[in-house]
Amino acid sequence: MNTTAASTLSELSTGTRLTTGSIPFPSHKPRIEVTGDLGPRYDEILTPDALRFLAELHDRFAGTRHDLLAARLQTRVDAANGRDPHFLPETAHIRDDSSWRVAGAGPGLRDRRVEITGPTDRKMAVNALNSGAKVWLADQEDATSPTWANVVEGQLTLFDALRGQLSFTSPEGKEYRVESPIGGSGTPTIVMRPRGWHLVEKHIRFHDRAGRGMSASGSLVDFGLYFFHNARMLIDQGSGPYFYLPKLEGRREARLWNDIFVFSQDFLGIPRGTVRATVLIETIQAAFQMEEILYELREHCAGLNAGRWDYIFSIVKTFRSRGRRFVLPDRKRITMTVPFMRAYTELLVATCHRRGAYAIGGMSAFIPNRRNPEVTAQALAQVAADKRREASDGFDGTWVAHPDLIPTALAEFDAVFGDRGDQLDRLRDDVHVTAEQLLDIPSIGGRVTEAGVYDNVSIAVRYIESWLRGVGAAAIDNLMEDAATAEISRSQLWQWVHDNAVTAEGRRVDEAWVESVLQDVAAGLPRTGADRFDDAIEVFRLVALEPEFPTFLTIGAYARFL
Template sequence: MNTTATLTEPRPTTASVPTFPAHDPRIEVIGEMGPRYAEILTPEALRFLAALHDRFAGIRHDRLAARLQTRVDAANGRDPKFLPETAHIRAEPGWRVAGPGPGLEDRRVEITGPTDRKMAINALNSGAKVWLADQEDATSPTWQNVIEGQLSLLDALAGTLSYTSPEGKEYTVTHDIGGPDTPTIVMRPRGWHLVEKHLRFHDRAGRSMSASGSLVDFGLYFFHNATRLIELGSGPYFYLPKLEGHLEARLWNDIFGFAQDYIHIQRGTIRATVLIETIQAAFEMEEILYELREHCAGLNAGRWDYIFSIIKTFRSRGRRFVLPDRKQITMTVPFMRAYTELLVATCHKRGAYAIGGMSAFIPNRRDPEITERALEQVAADKRREATDGFDGTWVAHPDLIPTARAEFDLAFGERNNQLHRTRSEVSVTAAQLLDIGSIGGQVTESGVYGNVAIALRYIESWLRGIGAAAIDNLMEDAATAEISRSQVWQWVHENTVTAEGRRIDRAWLGEVLAQVAGGLTRFDGDRFDDAVEIFTTVALEAEFPTFLTVGAYARFL
């Protein structure tokens, strides 16, 4: 059965969008109202958020509870597996996903970045095919960032986005929104695990709870912009982060159906690309595509969070699961190679685009030699992806786009994708996805110091509201800090010995932490003391918090 959605039916214009009832008091605004916030937090938009929470908040909690059970199972020695109960889905040859959607036919280079005004303008002027407008890991979820990011997107789609820097430099979008020279916008909401504490939902039973960050980010963007996006020739498109299985994909699909019905647009108009960035999702790629098939455009290889997921899942399972220094975990090690090969083959089997991973390098214009060496590495990475059959890739800086595009242009020829390459020869086993021990490598003292330093510097930046932080010529986001702190936790837990013969224990890590913190350049308003406290909690305590951002958000933002 071919389930590809058609977009040929008439679509509503702005004038035909129905009117909505007044504000539903079950969504309460706790955060301070800043300039223009009322344009986003309208009574009608808040009623939509209330409807989303009324319908889906309970299911979200069920899915998060299922994650907890999965973690317990993994800790007790039960490995992820290809599900026998969904084997019929994997075996059925006929079904396909909806496909790219208008404006997503060519995704060979996508630029990622937060939604503040300056970064949004830079992304829209970058020449990339797609802009991943990131309300997730590249955005520190301060109340200001959450709502002003929505305002940036609203203004971008209205053609009025501009920014003047403190130094007086003016930034504007140089091409028409919706035109061939401006990227198609794909927005990434926060993951299911995060809440929005500045909005409270009061359910029908009288219980009060923080709103879901996922539903808030999705709901506000969709409600305000879906019709405008359709008018511009694209649509409401989303990247879905950190899914851990097909039932979470089913939840998103149900949300999409409800949302489209709510504003009276055709079902199938939404397009979603799912980040495969957990080991659990890697075993359910085909089922995730199936659940979202009416709305699905593709999958993405979320490489950094995938490594974090591997460490988190197997952190207490013995030394064969201990990974070496972060820089030694390349995309060509066996378990990462199996993951990307399976992703491309799965996508192309079902008509979905396979989007490659991030190149986080930031060119250093003061040091051309560093830039030249890094561009060579970027070209090699993108050449590997293009050769493997990926249909596009990510970069974090506009200067990387020509290098990345050249590799995909060469692979694509006259095409816009590589869906014709079915990769039917690929056969990836569970053992290959879980082949952590064969990576080899070493844990070094410099690797320990590097992890501590990167984590502290990123967390400090995040606490100041900067979620995409330039550190050592790389654009880092929350995934980098998560890998760094989780490796430290695992090394301590497993009594790992460095290549130099140093046993990694809490006492020595305390010394390392003090040394690194003492060597950081302090400045007025820095948050390094808080960063040290957070790092100590998430890396050196006996308990392992599943995400460092959950507790840090609750306490510090």
């Protein structure tokens, strides 16, 4: 650690107790103010030293974050006015230069054949760490509802897991414990996913040098607390501070993360290049800048991931007002084999392997049902087909959302890999994807059905209700739904209404009919007295039926209800 940082942290550590309210800093420095209630052991995460680190991150990078979010607004305006995304002419020299490579896999990330994703509550964490997967994506983003308790207690989960003290006892008395030490061959390598740049943490406020107060960045809070408390321990255990980076829309956002990594490593005295990041390519804008994103993060980059569900949502959101050409059909018909999705994944694999980066496949939403063998058989068949396609296409790993799916996914990758741990030697020189192929939405056809409308309303309302209760990953109709899949459902409805879509059965999709479907769905909801369905219906109307389209359903719902 550098001398200035060490002395400042030492000053704060001496005789300072954490309380709700302002954390004392030297008068020439900014402040962090914790406004959320402090539950048991929160002071182990929200230490004065850790908060000082958060203040340093915000002081250096919050302004750039705001500028980049403003640039996103202009990108959306351009798309609405008919300007399609494109490969950037000003960065052609990066794409044309064949000499550069990314850092690649760090210790513990050399075999990523099957990664399990899930939220960071204690029970799910124990199950993930005992699952037999190669990697656990510890998700503070789309699979986690960002309640204050989930944010801090998720950090406690990771803190305890890395120190060999993670356990959970259910209300029924069942005990859950991690079976093997972290860092050993029996547990997955942990890769943590912080919230995206668009989200804030309203329970922590940052005061800049001019005294202006603002909600903290959810990204910086999640990254900063995890990195500060655990980076050195992760290194000592034979891995490192590894991250999945969500929702990026381009190279400048990747550059910001790289700057954060450089500063954070210097601040804690960790060698540069220790951090490894895997970037989710889950926006149409990022799809046109894959190589540039790798280039900006090359000192810290391990690979890219095909974030398929958010990618579909991004396409609907970006082109929602561009007419019939960009209208997508029922969600069930948007498979990974339709032309524009096929172009996206083939470009991702080819780009990654050209630069020495791992290409990680997406998550199949199917989940088994241990009480229904027929549903389980169907889920396993769907997952096997999905993972067989990914392995055959050259992916180096894939995601599952349930431990029971790991053997099926692993078998498909083992069949292709043999004794290898990756497929980086498959350079895919046969792939030449054009902008027209990435934007080939019309070829899929915009066939909307009444069943598709009902499904989208039902899924969106039920997921939002779960999210409002603090559960961010929900099994609905034998599929694992998270914020991304709910976003597809509500954004499709908005697009269909505003494009005056007509179903295959001949019914116009207008606001009045969607409202009547909503009433039908509401009448059949399982009310308990402790549910949040009334709030969920209100949120649904705001994000699916209002004239203005909210960029993310979670922003307004978080501000009002969490």
